[in-house]
Amino acid sequence: MLFKPTYVFDKAGDITPGFLKKHNIKGLILDLDNTLTTHNNPAPPQSSLDWIGRMKSSGIKLMIVSNNHAPRVTPFAGQLGIDFVSEGKKPLTFGYTKAIEKLGLEKKNVAAVGDQIFTDVLGSNLKGIRSIFVFPIEPETGFWFRVKRKIEKAFLPENPIR
Numbered sequence: 316m317l318f319k320p321t322y323v324f325d326k327a328g329d330i331t332p333g334f335l336k337k338h339n340i341k342g343l344i345l346d347l348d349n350t351l352t353t354h355n356n357p358a359p360p361q362s363s364l365d366w367i368g369r370m371k372s373s374g375i376k377l378m379i380v381s382n383n384h385a386p387r388v389t390p391f392a393g394q395l396g397i398d399f400v401s402e403g404k405k406p407l408t409f410g411y412t413k414a415i416e417k418l419g420l421e422k423k424n425v426a427a428v429g430d431q432i433f434t435d436v437l438g439s440n441l442k443g444i445r446s447i448f449v450f451p452i453e454p455e456t457g458f459w460f461r462v463k464r465k466i467e468k469a470f471l472p473e474n475p476i477r
């Protein structure tokens with residue numbers, strides 16, 4: 316099912332190194348907006364910095380793949396000390412392909428974390444990697460965003476991993 320995430324967490328910060336090890340995930344492809352910080356916010360929250368620190372010290376390899384433009388992604392990724400692919404055009408798969416190459420891992424050992432079914436989850440499934448859906452840090456308020464979120468609900472389990 317192309318729109319179904321493999322795993323669901325409330326937020327990225329809830330994903331633990333233990334969970335990843337158990338599921339043989341050695342690298343994470345991270346969405347940026349509404350996954351690591353609020354939309355177009357240039358600053359990562361302390362919680363994201365702490366989580367990324369935990370991931371790095373556990374040996375989990377990280378790579379950002381964002382649909383946003385280089386001027387947005389470059390300084391943000393720099394603050395986190397993570398390499399990135401910008402203008403990823405998710406759900407197309409070439410951004411993931413490039414990211415997996417940069418990670419130097421086999422795709423069976425990579426999962427992608429993101430807050431949107433129709434970009435992050437669909438793109439991961441098209442690429443054939445596991446997806447970890449997280450709920451958006453700050454739900455968007457525009458009409459079409461709300462419509463989209465309603466449709467997304469159909470693909471989400473009632474009880475995310477907490």
Ligand SMILES: [Mg+2]
Pocket residue numbers: 346347348349350429430431
């Ligand atoms: Mg996002």
